Amino acid sequence: MDLPKGLAGVVVDQTEISSTAGGKLVYAGYEIEELAQASYEEIVFLLWHTRLPQKGELAAFSKQLVSEMVLPAESIRLLLYIAKEPQHPMSILRTATSLLGTTNDVIFDEPPKILAKMLTVIASIVRIRQDEPLIEPDFKLGLADNFLYMLTGKKPDEFLSRLFNTVMVLHADHEFNASTFSARVVASTAADYYSCLTAAVCALKGPLHGGANEQVFAMLEEIKGSHLDPITYVKQRLAAGKKVMGFGHRIYKDGDPRAKILQGLARKLAQKTGNESYYDLQVTLADYLLKTKGLHPNVDYYTALIYHCLGLEKDLFTVIFAACRTAGWLAHIMEQKRTGRLIRPSSEYIGPKGRKYAKDHYQIGSEF
Ligand SMILES: CC(C)(COP(=O)(O)OP(=O)(O)OC[C@H]1O[C@@H](n2cnc3c(N)ncnc32)[C@H](O)[C@@H]1OP(=O)(O)O)[C@@H](O)C(=O)NCCC(=O)NCCS
Structure with a gap:
């Protein structure tokens, strides 16, 4: 069989969320160049609902997201404990994402709360690593501005606000990339959101992807x-x-x-x-x-x-990518749960065949 290595060119499922067909990145029908100036919250709404929000809907959605950015004391205690470790920030994030899924009442967490918590966790990892105090969200700022504020400790001016918003929008989704596909595989088993996100963080960490x-x-x-x-x-x-x-x-x-x-x-x-x-x-x-x-x-x-x-050390870069991409991961996890089927491909076996098992095989000619 002539198999495409790394699933190159293989269409594994359908999606309404985003496309890279013809070398263009499109979110729910809008080319990325059209959306670069849209607010990050608008894009999160678009990815989750495949339509842009009405004005009132956007204001309510933005308020909801920012209000969920406050972490429970239990999560902050855990973060202060693990984020000081010398491990790579992406390893800390992998553990933190998993820990988020083990605190009280998480089975009731829905995507807006999960996204908001992830952004605060990531900003907190950065602050703890830099030996800086954690920053509470400012309810007068939007989601992207709050994230930047909680990362840097400074409220962004107009220039930085627009620039960082665009960075977040451009990183928000990218159809079936390695981390999103990993999240979808886990979602296809009907596992919970945090398990899917932990898998996505693991895949993003590698230097051929987000690393x-x-x-x-x-x-x-x-x-x-x-x-x-x-x-x-x-x-x-x-x-x-x-x-x-x-x-x-x-x-x-x-x-x-x-x-x-x-x-x-x-x-x-x-x-x-x-x-x-x-x-x-x-x-x-x-x-x-x-x-x-x-x-x-x-x-x-x-x-x-x-x-x-922006003043970040290079080992923190990939956790910022994870912050931007969490919205896309969540969009795909929701779509997979809604429309998908267990992802379980097949492989072509190319190892030896017809071997016989001898009960005492390890005693004769064993190299161990
Ligand atoms: C992203 C990446 C993994 C894509 O891999 P891929 O689709 O499997 O592409 P291939 O590795 O088959 O690349 C095709 C050819 O271009 C070469 N190539 C691709 N990216 C290259 C790079 N960054 N530097 C040098 N050569 C590169 C390959 O060696 C290969 O050459 P060959 O045909 O002579 O063997 C690969 O381009 C890469 O490793 N880039 C660097 C890491 C990176 O920036 N990752 C972030 C991706 S958003």
């Missing part, structure tokens, strides 16, 4: 630290058989539509924060890889610089 944003910045730092010409660095990296992080995509072979928008945001933010040298380095690498390998930057490439400009 790439941290690796992009590690690479930029390495280039700067090495004092090598960036092109020489990339040539050496490729010659050693290593990938250049933040480039390439399973679906977008002619460019990731999110990266184009994020590049513009990174340029503006880098100028404002004195990080132009990183931006210029990124453009040099991107030009070279396009010309020589036909590789385009993906969503993680310029986002890494944006997070750096």
Whole structure:
């Protein structure tokens, strides 16, 4: 059998939530370029209901989400305990997501409360890691502004508010990517929301998926630290058989539509924060890889610089991605629970056949 490795090109189910067909990212019928300026809450509503909210609905939805951002004391106690550990923040988030599913009354938690709690947990992990006090949500701010405020301790100005909102919108969903598919597999077994989200966080952690944003910045730092010409660095990296992080995509072979928008945001933010040298380095690498390998930057490439400009350490980048993507994961978990069937594919067995079992086999010729 000629099987597509990594399920490349295989359509495993139908969805009404989002699409990447034809190299365009579309949320419920709206191209991402149309939505880049929409508020994050509007996009969460769109992904969950496959329609945009009316004005009154949006105000009520936003109020509900923000009001649910306060964590129970029990969860804060657990977070203060686990987030100080030296483990990677994504490992802390994996444990924290699972812990959220074990506190009192969680069987009654619905997606708005779960999303709000996840954002607060992620902001709290960041604050605890930075030895900063936790911040309560401000009920006058929207969801994305509150998340940024609870991360940084500063209420965002108009420029930052718009920029971060767009970052969240662009990361909110991406049809059957690895973490979303993992969440859907778990949802297909009729498991609870927190189990599905824990699986999604595990999949996002890997450097070929969400973990790439941290690796992009590690690479930029390495280039700067090495004092090598960036092109020489990339040539050496490729010659050693290593990938250049933040480039390439399973679906977008002619460019990731999110990266184009994020590049513009990174340029503006880098100028404002004195990080132009990183931006210029990124453009040099991107030009070279396009010309020589036909590789385009993906969503993680310029986002890494944006997070750096926001003052975040690189090991925190992927938990921010998780915060943005939780809305999409929840949309897919709901759809899978509503319309899906147990996901249980088959495999082609290629191991030995017809072997006979001898009861004392381990005594004769065993290498153990
Ligand atoms: C995202 C990714 C896993 C997609 O993988 P994929 O769909 O299996 O694509 P392939 O690995 O088959 O790539 C096709 C070719 O491009 C090359 N390629 C893809 N991404 C590359 C990269 N970042 N650096 C160098 N070469 C790359 C592959 O080596 C392969 O070359 P070959 O045909 O000579 O063997 C891959 O591009 C990658 O590892 N990128 C870096 C990690 C990253 O940024 N991840 C975030 C994704 S949003």
